[in-house]
Amino acid sequence: xxxxxxxxxxxxxxxxxxxxxxxxxxxxxxxxxxxxxxxxxxxxxxxxxxxxxxxxxxxxxxxxxxxxxxxxxxxxxxxxxxxxxxxxxxxxxxxxxxxxxxxxxxxxxxxxxxxxxxxxxxxxxxxxxxxxxxxxxxxxxxxxxxxxxxxxxxxxxxxxxxxxxxxxxxxxxxxxxxxxxxxxxxxxxxxxxxxxxxxxxxxxxxxxxxxxxxxxxxxxxxxxxxxxxxxxxxxxxxxxxxxxxxxxx
Ligand SMILES: Nc1ncnc2c1ncn2[C@@H]1O[C@H](COP(=O)(O)OP(=O)(O)OP(=O)(O)O)[C@@H](O)[C@H]1O
Ligand SMILES: [Mg+2]
Numbered sequence: 001x002x003x004x005x006x007x008x009x010x011x012x013x014x015x016x017x018x019x020x021x022x023x024x025x026x027x028x029x030x031x032x033x034x035x036x037x038x039x040x041x042x043x044x045x046x047x048x049x050x051x052x053x054x055x056x057x058x059x060x061x062x063x064x065x066x067x068x069x070x071x072x073x074x075x076x077x078x079x080x081x082x083x084x085x086x087x088x089x090x091x092x093x094x095x096x097x098x099x100x101x102x103x104x105x106x107x108x109x110x111x112x113x114x115x116x117x118x119x120x121x122x123x124x125x126x127x128x129x130x131x132x133x134x135x136x137x138x139x140x141x142x143x144x145x146x147x148x149x150x151x152x153x154x155x156x157x158x159x160x161x162x163x164x165x166x167x168x169x170x171x172x173x174x175x176x177x178x179x180x181x182x183x184x185x186x187x188x189x190x191x192x193x194x195x196x197x198x199x200x201x202x203x204x205x206x207x208x209x210x211x212x213x214x215x216x217x218x219x220x221x222x223x224x225x226x227x228x229x230x231x232x233x234x235x236x237x238x239x240x241x242x243x244x245x246x247x248x249x
Contacts, residue, residue: 001026001179002047002147006056008204009042015204017042019056022198022207026063029173029180031190033236034200034208035244040183043205044149047181048072062146068092070147071140075155078136079124085111085135086120092143110138113172130161137169141176150182154189166192167221174218187236191229192219199236202243209239 001024008018017039024030032040045051046058048070060069071092072078079088086107093103111117114134124132133153140148154162166189173180173193184190190197191213199209213232215223223229 001028001061002181003059003061004043004047004056005058007043007046007053007058008055009039009046009051010054017046017203017205018053020205020207022210024179024181026061026179027177028196029182029194031194031197032181032183032200033185033187033190033197033240034205035202035240035246036185038200038203038205038243040200040205041151044072044151044181044183047147048149060147064146068096068143068145070149071143071145073133073136073140073148073150073153075152079132079139081124083123084120085116085122085124085127088124088135089139089142092139096143106142107138110142111135113141114138114168129157130165133157133165134168137165137172141172141178146179148178148180148182150180152183152185155185162186162189163221169193170219187233187240188224188229190236191215191232192221192223197236199239200243202246208243209236211236 004020004022006019006021009016034040042051046053086104089107089110090103093106108120111120114137116131116134116138119127119131154165157165170193182193194213197211197213198207200206201208
């Protein structure tokens with residue numbers, strides 16, 4: 001569905017990314033891990049069409065040109081502080097010209113699914129970080145996009161909340177499969193959520209390894225206790241370690 005061919009990006013003299021080749025199937029959950037500054041966010045921005053590559057080509061095969069292509073979820077919530085929770089979630093639907101009443105119904109359904117029911121009239125400033133991020137998830141899913149682009153969506157949350165949100169995302173994703181590109185620094189998070197982990201090198205980020213994650217679905221946090229989990233975690237860390245050290249040196 002997504003084909004990345006020879007993508008590179010240079011920022012005024014800094015070779016940030018690539019060349020990268022990737023092929024992603026429809027409905028696949030792909031995690032991207034790599035050292036800081038290797039171009040992960042740059043890759044997502046290119047996929048979102050927010051940034052042009054300096055070289056190469058990214059093509060997306062659409063199933064339905066009538067639905068939005070992608071939604072993005074960022075680390076720092078990215079929801080509008082001046083809009084209520086309901087209006088935030090309805091926002092992509094308003095843009096798509098969906099009648100307000102229908103938009104409210106859909107927004108409510110998604111807020112229920114991510115555990116924010118009852119907070120529709122609240123403003124983001126009055127919500128906890130976890131609630132804001134749930135709202136961001138609801139907004140990303142409600143538009144029914146072909147691709148979800150998530151850039152360290154849980155990195156700003158405390159450890160316990162992160163576990164809760166990971167489980168919520170698993171549940172929602174398993175019920176409403178979408179093609180997902182999910183950037184994270186947490187290897188265990190990548191293993192828990194993804195079908196596949198793309199490990200990137202230090203800048204300029206290239207694909208060091210492309211590892212398939214074999215655990216069956218539906219998945220639960222308990223898979224962390226599976227001996228295979230530790231083995232894969234170690235394998236990814238061994239790949240990353242050298243890159244991180246090189247970058248830090
Ligand atoms: N608009 C820009 N102008 C100049 N340099 C940029 C710009 N955006 C990114 N860069 C540089 O490109 C490189 C890759 O940045 P990017 O944000 O994609 O990395 P990242 O892998 O997402 O890092 P992190 O893990 O810290 O989020 C970095 O060296 C960054 O400083
Ligand atoms: Mg980044």
